[in-house]
Amino acid sequence: MRLDIEALRVLDVVIQEGSFAKAANRLHKAQSAISYQIKKLEDQLDVTIFDRSSYRAELTPKGKALWIEGKRLLEQAARIEKLADHYSEGWEPNFDLVIDASLPMEPVMKAMKVLVDREIPTKIQVKVEAMRGVQKRFEQDQAHMMLVKDYQPVPHLKAVPLPQITFVLVAAREHALASLGNINLNHLLEHVELTIHDSSETSTDRLDEHQFGGDRVFYMHGFMSKKAGLMMGLGFGWMPDFLIAGELAAGTLVELDYEGGSRSSFMPLLVYPTDQPLGKAGELILNQLLTEFSAFAE
Amino acid sequence: MRLDIEALRVLDVVIQEGSFAKAANRLHKAQSAISYQIKKLEDQLDVTIFDRSSYRAELTPKGKALWIEGKRLLEQAARIEKLADHYSEGWEPNFDLVIDASLPMEPVMKAMKVLVDREIPTKIQVKVEAMRGVQKRFEQDQAHMMLVKDYQPVPHLKAVPLPQITFVLVAAREHALASLGNINLNHLLEHVELTIHDSSETSTDRLDEHQFGGDRVFYMHGFMSKKAGLMMGLGFGWMPDFLIAGELAAGTLVELDYEGGSRSSFMPLLVYPTDQPLGKAGELILNQLLTEFSAFAE
DNA sequence: CAACTCCATCAAATTTACTGATAACCTAAA
DNA sequence: TTTAGGTTATCAGTAAATTTGATGGAGTTG
Numbered sequence: 001m002r003l004d005i006e007a008l009r010v011l012d013v014v015i016q017e018g019s020f021a022k023a024a025n026r027l028h029k030a031q032s033a034i035s036y037q038i039k040k041l042e043d044q045l046d047v048t049i050f051d052r053s054s055y056r057a058e059l060t061p062k063g064k065a066l067w068i069e070g071k072r073l074l075e076q077a078a079r080i081e082k083l084a085d086h087y088s089e090g091w092e093p094n095f096d097l098v099i100d101a102s103l104p105m106e107p108v109m110k111a112m113k114v115l116v117d118r119e120i121p122t123k124i125q126v127k128v129e130a131m132r133g134v135q136k137r138f139e140q141d142q143a144h145m146m147l148v149k150d151y152q153p154v155p156h157l158k159a160v161p162l163p164q165i166t167f168v169l170v171a172a173r174e175h176a177l178a179s180l181g182n183i184n185l186n187h188l189l190e191h192v193e194l195t196i197h198d199s200s201e202t203s204t205d206r207l208d209e210h211q212f213g214g215d216r217v218f219y220m221h222g223f224m225s226k227k228a229g230l231m232m233g234l235g236f237g238w239m240p241d242f243l244i245a246g247e248l249a250a251g252t253l254v255e256l257d258y259e260g261g262s263r264s265s266f267m268p269l270l271v272y273p274t275d276q277p278l279g280k281a282g283e284l285i286l287n288q289l290l291t292e293f294s295a296f297a298e
Numbered sequence: 299m300r301l302d303i304e305a306l307r308v309l310d311v312v313i314q315e316g317s318f319a320k321a322a323n324r325l326h327k328a329q330s331a332i333s334y335q336i337k338k339l340e341d342q343l344d345v346t347i348f349d350r351s352s353y354r355a356e357l358t359p360k361g362k363a364l365w366i367e368g369k370r371l372l373e374q375a376a377r378i379e380k381l382a383d384h385y386s387e388g389w390e391p392n393f394d395l396v397i398d399a400s401l402p403m404e405p406v407m408k409a410m411k412v413l414v415d416r417e418i419p420t421k422i423q424v425k426v427e428a429m430r431g432v433q434k435r436f437e438q439d440q441a442h443m444m445l446v447k448d449y450q451p452v453p454h455l456k457a458v459p460l461p462q463i464t465f466v467l468v469a470a471r472e473h474a475l476a477s478l479g480n481i482n483l484n485h486l487l488e489h490v491e492l493t494i495h496d497s498s499e500t501s502t503d504r505l506d507e508h509q510f511g512g513d514r515v516f517y518m519h520g521f522m523s524k525k526a527g528l529m530m531g532l533g534f535g536w537m538p539d540f541l542i543a544g545e546l547a548a549g550t551l552v553e554l555d556y557e558g559g560s561r562s563s564f565m566p567l568l569v570y571p572t573d574q575p576l577g578k579a580g581e582l583i584l585n586q587l588l589t590e591f592s593a594f595a596e
Numbered sequence: 597c598a599a600c601t602c603c604a605t606c607a608a609a610t611t612t613a614c615t616g617a618t619a620a621c622c623t624a625a626a
Numbered sequence: 627t628t629t630a631g632g633t634t635a636t637c638a639g640t641a642a643a644t645t646t647g648a649t650g651g652a653g654t655t656g
Contacts, residue, residue, distance in 0.1 A: 001612085003375050005302055020634060030615050035635060037613085045382035055622045055633060065391035065421075069378045076371045077301050083367060084343035093363035123363075304644095318603060328646050333604060335644085353602060353653045 005077055007041040008070040010034055011049065015059060015067055086121040092279035094123040096143035101130040103147060103268055104165070104240065105196070106222055107292035114288050115281075122281035138271075144282055145272040147289065156275045162268040162290065163297040169262040170244060170253045171236035178254040185212065185260065192216045192235030194226050238264070242297055268293065303375050305339040306368040308332055309347065313357060313365055384419040390577035392421040394441035399428040401445060401566055402463070402538070403494070404520055405590035412586050413579075420579035436569075442580055443570040445587065454573045460566040460588065461595040467560040468542060468551045469534035476552040483510065483558065490514045490533030492524050536562070540595055566591065 014023040014034060024031040042049050049063035059067070087093065099108055108126070115124060129137045138146040151159070171177045177191060193212055197219035218235055220226040223243055230237060230244075230253060239253075241263075247253035255262050270289060272278065278286060312321040312332060322329040340347050347361035357365070385391065397406060406424070413422060427435045436444040449457070469475045475489055491510055495517035516533055518524040521541055528535060528542075528551060537551075539561075545551035553560050568587060570576060576584060 002307075003303060003379055005300065006613095009300075019632085021632075029613095031634075032616080032636080033614050039635090040613090045379070046386050047382050050634095052634065057634070061391045062385050066378060066382065069374070069381060073371060073374045073378065076367070076374055080364060080367045080371065081301055081343065084345050084364065087360050088344050093359045317601085319601070329603075330605080330647080331645050337604090338644095348603095350603070355603070 001040075001044060003041075003044055005073065007037045007044070008074055010037040011041060011067055011070060012074060014038065014057075019056060083121060090280045091121045092144070092281050094125065095145070095279070095281045095285065096125045096127065096141055097285065098127045098129055098134055098138045098141070098143045098146040100134045100146075100148045100268075101128045102149060104223065104296065107289070107296040108147065111285065111288040111292045115284060118284075120281055120284070122279070124281065124285070144278075145270065145285065148269050148271060149266045151269060151271055156273055157271055158274045160270040160286065160290070162270060162293040164265060164267045165297060166241040166263060166265040167238040168241050168244065168248070169236065169238055169256045169258050169264075170230060170248070171256060172231055172233040173252055173254050174233045175236060175254075177236050177256055181257050183256055183258045188212050188236065188258070189215075192218055194218050194220055194229045194235045194237035196223065196226055197221055240297070301339075301342055303371065305335045305342070306372055308335040309339060309361075309365060309368060310372060312336065312355075317354060381419060388578045389419045390442070390579050392423065393443070393577075393579045393583065394423045394425065394439055395583065396425045396427055396432055396436045396439070396441045396444040398432045398444075398446045398566075399426045400447060402521065402594065405594040406445065406587070409583065409586040409590045413582060416582075418579055418582070420577070422579065422583070442576075443568065443583065446567050446569060447564045449567060449569055454571055455569055456572045458568040458584065458588070460568060460591040462563060462565045463595060464539040464561060464563040465536040466539050466542065466546070467534065467536055467554045467556055468528060468546070469554060470529055470531040471550055471552050472531045473534060473552075475534050475554055479555050481554055481556045486510050486534065486556070487513075490516055492516050492518055492527045492533045492535035494518055494520065494524055538595070 010023065010027065013026055014020055017023045017026055020034040020038070021031050024034045027034070038050065045066065047062050047066060048060055049066065050057035051060050099105075105128075112124070112126060127137055127141070127143070134146055134148050135151055137143065147162075151157075153159075171191075175191075177183060177187065180187060189212060193216070195217055216235075218229065220229055223240065226237060227239060227243060227247075229235065230239065231247070236256060241248075244253050248255060270286060272282065272286075308321065308325065311324055312318055315321045315324055318332045318336070319329050322332045325332070336348060343364065345360050345364060346358055347364065348355035349358050397403075403426075410422070410424060425435055425439070425441070432444055432446050433449055435441065449455075451457075469489075473489075475481060475485065478485060487510060491514070493515055514533075516527065518527055521538065524535060525537060525541060525545075527533065528537065529545070534554060539546075542551050546553060568584060570580065570584075
């Protein structure tokens, strides 16, 4: 017979209440049941937990030390029960989200921050992949959701469209490229490209499709600082159209006459399996991503 | 019926062994007992832990998450049982040692370091007090041992003598006090006193009996640095005789002709109650203090 | 296809936990 | 001092839990 939780629970109540009898009352048990549990605990651990030589049973130093450790065990037990309750309420144990690296990360990060701040029981994991890697990772890891630009339709997958985003290739009015016509790739490579730093990019071996591959690339920390860099004439780069509509109209930023096309539109898709309904975390993530991407596209 | 440890233990073994049957074998139980425990756990937590739709029972994601939390609980249970075992082997849950602040702390600290390095299960607490406070604290806190210069004999207390220590009031040969005769307190107060920093001295309101109370006191971090300070002529101060025997003989340090007496001898005593035998930690501390104080007195 | 291994289920046996009653003891108030 | 009220231990009987051993359906292996 080994240590059991119930005995520790009884010990805790006895100490809190100050006597076996009061503990029995609080636990809706007979007083003899309390005596039995305490005695059992003492036998199991081979430790005298209460000194019965005086009127009231007094906690021994060893008993106190074991009680303190016992409370930790009770806390852990409560944690487990609470976790199970959360599952019953519809929370998933974990949620894997795969994201295409070429999508703007700002709304994703904002959505994640909201989730983290809520301290939900679900363990969320975000994996950023590029190109074909997105869907591959989604399938390999049996992820719960992916956020992509495009995907191979598969049965049992549902796609929710997010607001369309159009990127425009621009530079400042004063920039050398702004007044150039019929720009080709070689022209671009002679200038500094501004792009957004992706914190998930550990190595430098990955370029997203919106990057030209010149040897002078400046990494900015968000579209706002990228825009500031562009305005300063630091370089050229892709920007979401709605973020620079005013500057394009005013002429402070100029759409480049690039032969490869100066506009790139796409509609991000939130894809997830239909065979299992989304849990609470899934719903939250879905809604939060919709919210943040809508806010991003103004 | 609530969560119990045994079910988590069974869950852990089932997952380790990979099947209910193998777990039953390892636990020397019937296979149906394993089924029963797992089913009970699932009912208690209202969570499907194993997916039985295929041949082998497969752990669900929720089951895995609960298993991980469950292992923590098992670890805590093991910790409690181990603690109880230690008690049975004669370790005390805690040990309070009260020390007279006027004794050299170096051997005490060395002894404590040895104890800490052994990672014994007993929680040792050292309290440094001065003058009458030592015995008072010892009695008030029902401490297990005190290290004193002197004490009021009380029945049920046993005293073990440590090697006698003699302190000598000295200064360097070049120091102004060295050549002075019939030194009184006012003479001393005109010079810098070197004393040893006691890390337990939180406020400055306490002076030990070996300190003259001048307004220029230098605190050193051990007898070796104090000796170095004395040799340099930085000031005067008390030193254990055996640490400066050579210098006194050579004349580089000079015993001061102080009217209050230039020598102070005492025999530290290790005092502890006899009504309860010392536990393992008590024995260790006793021996270690004997060792360190003997080594200190060379 | 035969021999295995997997797990669920059931009744019976066994072990554990609890109840209610009683006794021995202590405390505090009358 | 007596009395009323509170403490815990113990015991026999009972209720509840766990375990066993047997059985069966289903998947796997060679």
